Structures are given as C-alpha cells and as structure tokens.
Amino acid sequence: MKITVETHARTTLLTALGRLDFGAAAEFQKQLEQALAGAGTAPALLVVDCAALDYVSSAGLRAFLLAARSAQRAGIGFALCALRPAVREVFDLSGFSRIIAVHTDRATALAHAPQPDA
Amino acid sequence: MNERRTCVPGNAAQLPVLTQFLKEFWAAAGLPPALAPSFELSLEEIFMNVVMHGSRPGTAPRIELSLLLADGGISMTLEDDGPEFDPLSLPQPDVEASLGDRRIGGLGVFLVRQMMDVVSYHRVEARNQLRMSKRIEAPEGRTDSPSATDGRLA
Numbered sequence: 001m002k003i004t005v006e007t008h009a010r011t012t013l014l015t016a017l018g019r020l021d022f023g024a025a026a027e028f029q030k031q032l033e034q035a036l037a038g039a040g041t042a043p044a045l046l047v048v049d050c051a052a053l054d055y056v057s058s059a060g061l062r063a064f065l066l067a068a069r070s071a072q073r074a075g076i077g078f079a080l081c082a083l084r085p086a087v088r089e090v091f092d093l094s095g096f097s098r099i100i101a102v103h104t105d106r107a108t109a110l111a112h113a114p115q116p117d118a
Numbered sequence: 119m120n121e122r123r124t125c126v127p128g129n130a131a132q133l134p135v136l137t138q139f140l141k142e143f144w145a146a147a148g149l150p151p152a153l154a155p156s157f158e159l160s161l162e163e164i165f166m167n168v169v170m171h172g173s174r175p176g177t178a179p180r181i182e183l184s185l186l187l188a189d190g191g192i193s194m195t196l197e198d199d200g201p202e203f204d205p206l207s208l209p210q211p212d213v214e215a216s217l218g219d220r221r222i223g224g225l226g227v228f229l230v231r232q233m234m235d236v237v238s239y240h241r242v243e244a245r246n247q248l249r250m251s252k253r254i255e256a257p258e259g260r261t262d263s264p265s266a267t268d269g270r271l272a
Contacts, residue, residue: 021133022130022133022162023130023133023134055155055158055159057159057162057163057226057229058163058222058225059162059166059226061225062222062225065217065220068217069217069218072217072218086155089233090159090229093213093228093232093233094211094213094225094228094229095213095215098214099215099216099217099220100217
C-alpha cells in the first residue's frame, strides 16, 4: 500500500492507497503514530482519506483502533473519510464506525478541523 | 474449472500468493466482483489465524486452500496439519464496546461469520478443516430458476 502525508496548519491529512492487509498493517500503524506525533508539534486533527483504500482486514482495523486511542489520549481529533463500500462494510460490521468518526468526504472531514489559534 | 486447490507453508509471506490464487479463480470463473472482498478477507483472517496460533513451536503447518463452485454458491476451505484448533471457539468480540474497551482478539473470525452464509469447523484425520460458503445471488431482474421464466430459453 502507499501512504502520503500532508500537513495544512494544524490538520494532518494521511492518504491511504491500496490494500491494508496483514502485510501492510505494521507500516501503516507506524505512519499513523508518526503523523499523530507530528514533527515536533502534534496536529489538532488527523484525517485519514480512504478514497483509494481498496481493502481492510482485522489487522488494518487494529492499526486504526490503536491510532484512535493514541489520538484520544493526546487530545487530537481523529477521523476517516471517503470509505469505499467494501471497506465501509468492514467498519460497519465490526462496530468501528461507531467508535471512530467516519465522514462521507474529505471536505466534510476537514470542516470539523478546529479553528486556527488566534 | 469448478474446483481449484493449492498448498503453501503456513507463513505470513504466503498470504499474497493465496490472495492472487483466489483472484485468478474469481476472474477465470467470471464470479461477481462485489462478492470478492468478503472472500479475500475471510481467506486472510482464517489463514493468519493458522499462521499465528496453529503451529507447534519451530514448525510451520502446511495449509491447503480449495475453492469450489457448486449448488449456486462458492465454497472456500482451508485445511492445515497443525495442532487441533477451532477458530470458531474463540469468544465473540463485544462490538458495542467503547473505544477504550475495544479488544481486537476474535474480530477477524467475527467478520468471517458475518460475511459468509455458512462457516463450519471439522477435525478430519489430524487436520483442521475450516469451510466457508456463500450463495451467489442472481443479478437483479433475472432468475436462474426455470419455473419462474415464461417459456423456454431460445
């Protein structure tokens, strides 16, 4: 899988592309943790754009769960957006779409970004 | 091409090999793409369960994957020669738990049960056999049942 990370002000956008299976989960988890830690300054919101994510298994769900918990502990917003139907089904069946914020598209997810500090 | 099987060592590095085997079977049989993700996921979850929990120390089991088209459905079986282990005996996860209380154990098998129509475990001749199957729904507005069609097909 391919992962890109962009930072705009205090919002970090992580784009996940491809398959999040057992083989990809460890690297994905590492990238999420790094994004949460930020380069010196933690973001206020981390959004994972899943528009190009084809597949997720329980190994991938575990990475999302651990990241959501880290974010909660650090007081950072954590949200996913643009889930494809097959990925959405896994989130719904597992109950993860009830414990992790899932938005329909990137614009909606970013609209939940906190206002920049005055 | 109604049945295909392959055998690999029980090693995580073999997962892409089995996934590719499944995809090729799918394409060759012209199966509905919408049903593929649930089989891919079930294959990964059951295979990884055997890799992680189904080995004697220092050994890797042999794992056989077989795919069968029959009776309007797709059947997928994973068999291994590891110690007796029934993944269906794992406790079900609490999918209502809060973020802080969620446990990941058992979630893979839970998803398999949700996605498949039938899941069964048997211990057969010193092998674990996990069989999963799902019916193929006829496309909208069509039926394969002759009794429901008007007259005979040309």
